[in-house]
Amino acid sequence: MRIKTLIHAAIVAACPAAGVAMTLEFPVNSVRVLDETETLGSYQLPLGGWEDDQIDALTAEGEVIRQVWRIPSTNLTTLQILGPLREQLIEDGYEVVFECKDWDCGGFDFRYGIDVAPEPQMHVDLGNYRFLSARMEGDDKDEVLSLLVSRRSDTAFVQVTIVGPSGAPRPNLTPSTKTQPTISPAGLSFDPTGNGLGVMLESEGYVVLDDLTFAIGSSTLSDGTYPSLAALADYLKTNPNRNVTLVGHTDAEGSLPGNVALSKRRATSVMDRLVDTYGISRSQVSAEGMGYLSPRASNLTDNGRNQNRRVEVILTPAE
Known part of the structure; x- marks a missing residue:
């Protein structure tokens, strides 16, 4: 990790830090599941994504506050959660210094290169998370802050980390009292008769192809017509400058190497069907496997394992 340093005064003897505490409102049904404060600690604030086997970061020292908020039974996307929080930070005087989304951040490497609270308090889907770093400068109040937002099928998670001078007013982090607008789910279903997949x-960068089926123990896509593949093929033909990666996922039964190999073979089978049946250019499609590293539900139940066995399509940069 490439490190820069920002040191906050740990103790202000004669004149403690003054000012109005920041207010950050989370979605209305949010529940705080973790609240930790370290009077004098340090935090490495990412200033960029994973690049050259490291993350460009700034070391902030002072009082470190970390909270995790869970938003149950929500259909809000990660962007719909992060967006309003970003606006509140800017209104409070913060400057956003870095922001990224899952694969643009560096995917697996970025997520495991930053400080993340453990499960079950904080859950990070490697293919569906967003990250933001912000900074506020002032004569008597220098603060840095980060937000990590992710979700699984029925729950969203937000981790906020704040570093500021000891003695400064504690930030007011609270659920919103406003009615949350109703927003249709994203990333889980779409209308295959229109341009819903596209x-x-x-908008989200990924779609779960929920209608695909594989024979038990097989890595070959079963015969049949799949609306999701027809919609994806239409999108790729209409947008020849777009590239996608098909990512296979498994449940947690069996070894990790075996599941990674199986998930990639299934993604490759879907790619072959797109090329052979729908005439999609191989230059637009690639295949990868994540095994069980990115669950969207619990692997302790049959229903959860069924949800975790899936193939997703992810929009990737054109080479």
Whole structure:
């Protein structure tokens, strides 16, 4: 990790830090599941994504506050959660210094290169998370802050980390008292008769192809017609400058190497169907496997394991 340093005064003897505490409102049904404060600690604030086997970071020292908020039974996307929080930070005087989304951040490497609270308090889907770093400068109040937002099928998670001078007013982090607007789910379903897949792929960066089936123990896509593949093929033909990666996922039964290999073979089978049946250019599609490293539900139940066995399509940069 490439490190820069920002040191906050740990103790202000004669004149403690003054000012109005920041207020950050989370979605209305949010529940705080973790609240930790370290009077004098340090935090490495990412200033960029994973690059050259490291993360460009700034070391902030002072009082470190870390909270995790869980938003149950929500259909809000990670962007719909992060967006309002970003606006509140800017209104409070913060400057956003870095922001990224899962694969643009560096995927697996970025997530495991930053400080993340453990499960079950904080859950990070490697293919569906967003990260933001912000900084506020002042004569008597220098603060840095980060937000990590992710979700699984029925729950969203937000981790906020704040570093500021000891003695400064504690930030007011609270659920909103406003009514949350109703927003249709994204990333889980779409209308295959229209351009729903394309719209979701452009806005969210990924779509779960929930209608695909594989024979038990097989890595070959079963015969049949799949609306999701027809919609994806239409999108790729209409947008020849777009590239996608098909990512296979498994449940947690069996070894990690075996599951990674199986998930990649299944993704490759879907890619072959797109090329052979729908005439999609191989230059637009690639295949990868994550095994069980990115669950969207618990592997302790049959229903959860069924949800975790899936193939997703992710929008990737054109080479």
